Amino acid sequence: MLAALKDIRKLNLQQLQDVLKLWHEPAFRAAQIYEWLWQKHITQFEDMRNIPKLLRQKLQATFVIQAVQIHETQCSHDGTLKCAMRLFDNYVVESVLIPEGPRMTACISSQVGCSLTCAFCATGKLKRMRNLEADEIFDQVALVNEEALRVYKKKLSNIVFMGMGEPLLNYKAVIEAISKICSPQGMGISPQRITVSTAGVQKMIKQLADESLKVHLALSLHAATDEKRNTVMPINETNSVTALKSALQYYIKTSGRRPTLEYVMLHGFNDQPEDARDLIAFARGLKTKINLIEYNPVAETGFTASSRNRMHAFAAQLQEQGLICTIRRSRGKDIDAACGQLANRNALAQPEYK
Ligand code: SF4
Numbered sequence: 001m002l003a004a005l006k007d008i009r010k011l012n013l014q015q016l017q018d019v020l021k022l023w024h025e026p027a028f029r030a031a032q033i034y035e036w037l038w039q040k041h042i043t044q045f046e047d048m049r050n051i052p053k054l055l056r057q058k059l060q061a062t063f064v065i066q067a068v069q070i071h072e073t074q075c076s077h078d079g080t081l082k083c084a085m086r087l088f089d090n091y092v093v094e095s096v097l098i099p100e101g102p103r104m105t106a107c108i109s110s111q112v113g114c115s116l117t118c119a120f121c122a123t124g125k126l127k128r129m130r131n132l133e134a135d136e137i138f139d140q141v142a143l144v145n146e147e148a149l150r151v152y153k154k155k156l157s158n159i160v161f162m163g164m165g166e167p168l169l170n171y172k173a174v175i176e177a178i179s180k181i182c183s184p185q186g187m188g189i190s191p192q193r194i195t196v197s198t199a200g201v202q203k204m205i206k207q208l209a210d211e212s213l214k215v216h217l218a219l220s221l222h223a224a225t226d227e228k229r230n231t232v233m234p235i236n237e238t239n240s241v242t243a244l245k246s247a248l249q250y251y252i253k254t255s256g257r258r259p260t261l262e263y264v265m266l267h268g269f270n271d272q273p274e275d276a277r278d279l280i281a282f283a284r285g286l287k288t289k290i291n292l293i294e295y296n297p298v299a300e301t302g303f304t305a306s307s308r309n310r311m312h313a314f315a316a317q318l319q320e321q322g323l324i325c326t327i328r329r330s331r332g333k334d335i336d337a338a339c340g341q342l343a344n345r346n347a348l349a350q351p352e353y354k
Pocket of ligand 1: 114121
């Protein structure tokens with residue numbers, strides 16, 4: 001039986017240069033091929049127009065390009081575009097383009113499914129099947145950028161790792177993908193325009209603080225006491241609120257950056273004045289800003305969104321204490337827009353998920 005061909009995008013530039021040297025090709029070919037793969041984002045060897053035909057054929061006989069493809073797109077009346085991305089092994093993840101004023105933000109997945117089972121989340125209902133590879137993460141960004149150019153004639157300005165999965169549990173691939181996204185040989189996007197959002201893996205928050213990459217960090221807090229957070233985010237049992245606060249203090253001290261606290265507002269669960277007091281106590285002494293997020297309801301979770309009035313009163317309570325706080329409206333309400341919903345629907349057709 002023939003061995004499976006290797007994905008050429010698993011090679012770094014040096015490894016590609018080594019292969020071409022073995023084939024007695026001029027050194028500049030490696031840079032040309034690398035540019036086709038990562039800057040021009042082609043998915044067929046035959047599209048490498050400045051590469052001689054014989055070399056293209058040799059590449060084709062030796063390697064494959066396991067590129068991610070857009071399987072389905074939904075467009076919301078508010079302009080949000082949600083893409084179900086099909087991977088080479090037929091798993092589906094989702095990526096979202098959120099146009100907002102001058103900003104074009106891509107929300108990117110880091111895992112197929114998620115192991116963390118947060119009670120309010122659609123992705124939490126999908127078993128974690130596997131981590132995404134760095135190139136699959138990169139592909140999502142490149143494809144969403146193509147959609148932004150196609151639909152809005154604008155390039156991506158921001159990237160958030162807030163799609164399916166916990167990015168800090170696929171740390172190596174996420175960091176590798178970010179390096180490639182930021183590199184001049186990749187997409188040349190500034191790391192300051194990238195936000196990694198975590199459900200709270202304190203050890204990895206500290207590791208991220210130590211990286212030289214200058215990305216932003218967001219902590220999905222959603223409840224500010226162990227008692228309450230344990231009931232909706234099982235990860236809190238091993239990463240307590242106190243441990244997370246100490247990891248954030250380390251992050252702020254080491255990186256000099258201001259992390260964001262994400263707080264999705266769930267009617268009757270975490271939106272009362274005493275919850276605001278708990279959040280104020282958590283944020284006290286931290287250089288942070290708080291995003292209060294309107295909940296996009298997910299069937300069968302039992303949660304509904306807090307009212308606008310309640311969100312404003314909650315925000316006012318935080319602001320009175322000097323905290324920086326913004327209300328974030330839910331986007332794409334008319335499509336399967338809550339994290340995991342579109343992939344969930346596609347995934348149900350896949351035997352692996354049953
Ligand atoms: S909220 Fe994030 S970490 Fe929690 S289950 Fe959903 S995808 Fe996973």
